[in-house]
Amino acid sequence: MTSKTPIYEGKAKKLFEGPEPGTLIAHYKDDATAFNNKKRGQIQGKGIINNKISEYLMTRLGEMGVPTHFIRGINMRQQLVRAVDIVPLEIIVRNYAAGSFAERFGAFEGEPLGSPLFEYCLKDDRLGDPFIAEDHIFAFGIADPEEMDEIRHYALRINDFLSGLFYGIGIRLIDLKLEFGRYYEGEYEQIVLADEISPDTCRLWDIATNDKLDKDRFRRDLGGEEDAYREVARRLGVLPSASVVESDVFAGKSPRAGAAKAAKPARKAPAKKTSPIKPKKK
Numbered sequence: 001m002t003s004k005t006p007i008y009e010g011k012a013k014k015l016f017e018g019p020e021p022g023t024l025i026a027h028y029k030d031d032a033t034a035f036n037n038k039k040r041g042q043i044q045g046k047g048i049i050n051n052k053i054s055e056y057l058m059t060r061l062g063e064m065g066v067p068t069h070f071i072r073g074i075n076m077r078q079q080l081v082r083a084v085d086i087v088p089l090e091i092i093v094r095n096y097a098a099g100s101f102a103e104r105f106g107a108f109e110g111e112p113l114g115s116p117l118f119e120y121c122l123k124d125d126r127l128g129d130p131f132i133a134e135d136h137i138f139a140f141g142i143a144d145p146e147e148m149d150e151i152r153h154y155a156l157r158i159n160d161f162l163s164g165l166f167y168g169i170g171i172r173l174i175d176l177k178l179e180f181g182r183y184y185e186g187e188y189e190q191i192v193l194a195d196e197i198s199p200d201t202c203r204l205w206d207i208a209t210n211d212k213l214d215k216d217r218f219r220r221d222l223g224g225e226e227d228a229y230r231e232v233a234r235r236l237g238v239l240p241s242a243s244v245v246e247s248d249v250f251a252g253k254s255p256r257a258g259a260a261k262a263a264k265p266a267r268k269a270p271a272k273k274t275s276p277i278k279p280k281k282k
């Protein structure tokens, strides 16, 4: 991979020009940010792990018919993707209450929502990624109703598929954030899944212990974020071998043993008395 013309540097990834027209190289960094960039740090090895996890999940999603930007892996930190015109929305799908959502509605973290719940945020760092409703999306011309239908359709399939996939490895998919883009082939426009799917963009809880295996470890200063990310990669079967990673970012780290154990247990959801979320009638 020779071309290295930088295109854009985001909070978690750098984009370079790809070897063929219409392609980009996504380079995954160890930088971690939270609360709209107010909290910054590094998670050692995160770039490698997220690159591998995203590559794996996008490949599986592609196999079940979800169009994605992913073309192929390049190396430990880089993958080749189709350059798309990003729809500047964060598509959030929630299965359980957590984080800011739980706070906003006085729900308990880990409380099931009955059916997947969608939220949209405008991708705009300057404005702090504000919530946006479909009416605004249409009024501002960010996406049209047909595109939003497609985005919702794919987001639901992705959420269902990943919920099952993670369940199979003892992980509960609490919520996830997706980005979609427009991919043009001549006249033809297609909505495709873009960006990344990783412990940076999903809330992942160990089913047995409720341990958080995602960026909340960093957001909330829980510690053990490296081990948590590696544990997700290990369970998915994509943890790079020690010999490869030791020369890079894991140098000097103890071998991964009992990663999930190192993670502090999450707060257990208290009794449900005052929650606003009413269970659905069957």
Ligand SMILES: Nc1ncnc2c1ncn2[C@@H]1O[C@H](COP(=O)(O)OP(=O)(O)O)[C@@H](O)[C@H]1O
Pocket (backbone or CB within 6 Å): 008, 009, 010, 011, 012, 013, 014, 015, 024, 069, 081, 082, 083, 084, 085, 086, 179, 181, 194, 195, 196
């Ligand atoms: N296939 C793609 N084509 C074009 N842009 C993309 C693609 N996939 C992701 N991006 C964009 O790459 C940028 C860098 O990613 P990231 O560092 O995660 O950004 P952010 O700081 O917005 O989180 C983001 O603006 C993201 O929307």
Ligand SMILES: [Mg+2]
Pocket (backbone or CB within 6 Å): 010, 011, 012
């Ligand atoms: Mg990002």
